[in-house]
Amino acid sequence: MASRPARLLALVLLAVLVPLGLASCSSGGGNMITVGTKFDQPGLAAKLPDGSLAGFDVDVATYVAGELGYSPDQIDWKEAPSAQRETLIQNGQVDYIVATYSITDARKQKVAFAGPYLVTGQGLLVRADNTDITGPDSLQNNKKLCSVTGSTPAQRIKDKYPGVQLQSYDTYSACLEALRNGILDALSTDEVILAGYAAQYPGEFKLVGEPFSVENYGIGLHKEDLELREKINAAIEKMISTGAWQQAFERNLGPAGMPVPAAPEVDRYSSVDAVAAVDLWGQYGGKILRAFWVTIQLAVFSAIGALVIGTVLAAMRLSPVPVLSWLGTAYVNIVRNTPLTLILLFCSFGLAQTMGVTLAHSDSPTFVVDSNFRLAVLGLSVYTAAFVCETLRSGINTIPLGQAEAARSLGLTFSQNLRLILLPQAFRAVLVPLGSVLIALVKNTTIASAIGVAEAALLMKEMIENTAMLLVVGSIFAVGFIILTLPLGLLFGKLGNRWAVLR
Structure with missing residues (x-):
């Protein structure tokens, strides 16, 4: 057994060394x-x-x-x-x-x-075999150009060259991949960025024209x-x-191949002028209305698609054929647990860029807008259909089993039983939950901005970037979505109470 002096010495050493150890850890990880x-x-x-x-x-x-x-x-x-x-x-x-x-x-x-x-200055990057694009003016003939959401080059293109079809992605690497695959004609951002990409893929791309800005x-x-x-x-x-x-x-x-530019002179500005009053409605009123109209169209077309696909899925899950039932169950479990952003990005990068499924003719003067919109509708429909399916299935489960058995005893086939007996009652029973699914779909349309759909969320990003009025802009779009979703909840609640199936 250790003596008392030895124990005291051990305690003293422990009291000294532990704080030192903690101090050394904190200095290495906190600094x-x-x-x-x-x-x-x-x-x-x-x-x-x-x-x-x-x-x-x-x-x-x-x-x-x-x-x-x-x-x-x-x-x-x-x-x-x-x-x-x-x-x-x-x-x-x-x-x-x-x-x-x-x-x-x-x-x-x-x-x-x-x-x-x-x-530096803004430039253009095209594929090495391109001869049509020689500068910004040649973009006006419905050329398909990519830039990054929230960047200065993207805003300049929108303001100065309205004749170009602009595709906005969150990263330049996404733009570059679309350019490599031939989906888009050119990539625009600052020359130093484009030069880095051209050097990364020797012989595939080239810079064209002179810089047309100062950054x-x-x-x-x-x-x-x-x-x-x-x-x-x-x-x-x-x-x-x-x-x-x-x-x-x-x-x-x-x-x-970039020559070394002149070294810049540091700007020690002492203050920033007050933000000039911005007439948001005068400057953006028309854009806001158009953006919310796109949101409404996305919601309506996606709701129709989701209702059709979801109804088919519900029928598959109830089917007496094991393979159909298994496929329906697998679809719901996989899609319902996959983030919507991932599904939309797959539609854009997987279907459009990799497989060439653009859902619009590449020669159309509105190719970029049409393709983005239709791919977004596809992704939203596929995702929301899983929730529609489960909502309908819960409504079918409320129907007394005796009704289905009576229908079979009368000689009705499974499809007749489903069409004439089960689905009409199921829809009436789940009107309120279906309304909630539709409200969620309206809000989920904001994810479509990730693939460049010009709906409300994409315009909100632009306005915040260019006006520095975060609270005002956020409030405008919050009120806009309340106007879209609140009446839906009230309408479906009223219809649900009116058409409820009395048991």
Whole structure:
């Protein structure tokens, strides 16, 4: 048995060593900085197969972090898609963002910018064998162009070149895949981004025309953090003066054939002018009405499709044929537990891009709009049908078993029994639950913005990006969806009470 002095010595050592161990753990894991960047832009910021990041933006972000006192292994990288950059900064999810972030007056109302650290311009990328597109003016003849939702290039194309068919995706890699597959004619964004993609696929793509804008890339951070902004500005200037900036550009974008541009001059703006009053209804009123009309059309056509498919599925699940019953059950269990976003992306990328099933003629002047809309209707119908099926099946289960047996005793076949006895009563019994499914469908139409359908959610993203009036814009669209869904609930509730089957 240990002596008393030995036990006291052990307790003293434990009291000293445990806090030291905890302190060392906390200093290694807590002394981190979170930096946002893109993960899919070769030459600027791309995730490599080993999980590391490489590119000019990554080098700039790493240099700045070093000047702030953080080593490369103390950087916590976070993906920052174009449409989410302001949200990441405002919510404190990142300390700063280096992600081809163009400095604009509208964005200055939401976040602060250090820099710029690079000046570039918007360009066009086409397939190497394309001879029709030579610049932005040649896009006017119903050419199919892709850009990223929430980005400055996408907005410029919509404003200046209304004759082009614009497809918006959440990432440039999705645009590039559509361009490779021949679904779209061109990809537009800043030249440095396009040069990185062209270098990644030698001989497949080419840059055409001259840049038709001036883009100042800045480092985004919280609007109130002026001290950090000044430190980042000083770091950018030091990177330029020491030659590290030029070396980083040559290392990452030199292989793509991009000449080193003139080093930018840091803009130490002291304040941002107050947001000018925006007549939202005067500027966006027509667009809002058109966007909600698209939402209504999506809901109506998808509801019809879901009702047809769901009814067939319910019949399959009740079928005396084991194979049909198994198929119906498998469909419901698989689709009901698959995210709707995944189903819509499969319709767009799987069916349209990979298999060529676009549901619209490629020569149509409204090909992009029509294809996106019909693929969205297909995805929403397929998804909602699983819920319609289960709702109808629950209604059929409320019908007394004796009625079905009586129908069989009269010589009715399964299909006759289903059509004449079971389904009419089932629909009347589940009108209220079917109304809830329809309301959920109306709200689910917002997911269609992921594949570029110009419905309400996509317009809301655009308005938030360009007006800096988050609460006002959000309230407008919230009221719009209430106007669409509240009457549906009241209508189906009234019909359910009126046509209820009395037992």
